[in-house]
Amino acid sequence: MEVCKGSECLRVELVAFSLPRDGDVDGLVAESGAISHAPEFRTLNEERKRHLIELLRKLGHESVFEHACFTFRVEGISRVCTHQLVRHRLASYTQQSQRYVKLRNPKYIVPESIMDSEFRDEYMELLERASDLYRRMVESGVRKEDARFILPQGIETKIVITMNARELRHFIKLRCDKSAQWEIRNLAKRMLELAHEVAPLLFEDLYNEFIVNERDRAKSL
Numbered sequence: 001m002e003v004c005k006g007s008e009c010l011r012v013e014l015v016a017f018s019l020p021r022d023g024d025v026d027g028l029v030a031e032s033g034a035i036s037h038a039p040e041f042r043t044l045n046e047e048r049k050r051h052l053i054e055l056l057r058k059l060g061h062e063s064v065f066e067h068a069c070f071t072f073r074v075e076g077i078s079r080v081c082t083h084q085l086v087r088h089r090l091a092s093y094t095q096q097s098q099r100y101v102k103l104r105n106p107k108y109i110v111p112e113s114i115m116d117s118e119f120r121d122e123y124m125e126l127l128e129r130a131s132d133l134y135r136r137m138v139e140s141g142v143r144k145e146d147a148r149f150i151l152p153q154g155i156e157t158k159i160v161i162t163m164n165a166r167e168l169r170h171f172i173k174l175r176c177d178k179s180a181q182w183e184i185r186n187l188a189k190r191m192l193e194l195a196h197e198v199a200p201l202l203f204e205d206l207y208n209e210f211i212v213n214e215r216d217r218a219k220s221l
């Protein structure tokens with residue numbers, strides 16, 4: 001059995017995104033939006049792109065953001081977290097199956113609050129016992145799809161997520177917020193950082209709100 005404290009094992013990779021021929025993801029959205037008021041398609045400079053993307057956001061003309069898609073590969077998160085994640089319906093998911101994959105050395109995500117508490121040893125003991133019973137049941141012929149019922153929700157999982165920029169922005173707004181649970185919040189923040197690297201204008205406002213401002217606030221404490 002392996003244990004990860006909080007999000008220490010979280011690994012998020014942006015494995016694909018809509019790559020226009022000119023390599024400009026911001027331009028894909030801004031120039032698509034521009035056609036609704038222009039006689040011809042045209043290439044916009046940086047300033048026009050920023051202005052247009054801000055305008056689209058302000059007017060709620062958000063369907064234009066759907067032209068850009070992002071695919072993330074995520075590991076080191078719990079099933080508690082993916083249960084919340086997959087409530088976001090306008091996305092595509094592929095998750096590691098507990099029906100087909102035998103968990104040889106189960107990994108668990110354990111909240112910091114528990115790792116640092118008086119319950120730590122008792123908690124670890126239960127994880128060990130659940131893992132051991134799972135292993136013995138599978139070895140004795142119980143189907144994996146049945147044996148998995150004993151596994152705690154904190155078990156680590158792997159998932160691929162594809163969202164378009166509209167849904168990704170919506171997801172980030174809800175899940176980077178302070179009211180969101182810590183694990184999905186850490187996931188959403190990492191997804192925001194990665195999306196911002198390839199499409200800075202599309203995510204500029206959210207990046208400033210949830211990454212820059214929070215970093216500044218933390219520094220000032």
Ligand SMILES: Cc1cc2nc3c(=O)[nH]c(=O)nc-3n(C[C@H](O)[C@H](O)[C@H](O)COP(=O)(O)OP(=O)(O)OC[C@H]3O[C@@H](n4cnc5c(N)ncnc54)[C@H](O)[C@@H]3O)c2cc1C
Nearest residue numbers: 084087088089090091167170171174175177178179180181
């Ligand atoms: C802080 C927090 C606490 C939460 N607590 C709970 C809880 O206690 N219990 C619980 O069950 N859930 C809870 N949720 C989950 C929440 O209710 C939503 O299911 C989840 O956040 C997905 O949001 P969504 O429906 O807006 O997004 P998505 O499914 O990502 O959809 C995006 C948008 O598309 C539109 N849309 C999608 N599907 C439909 C539809 N069928 N009809 C009309 N419009 C649609 C809506 O505008 C929606 O906002 C919580 C979420 C957060 C962020």
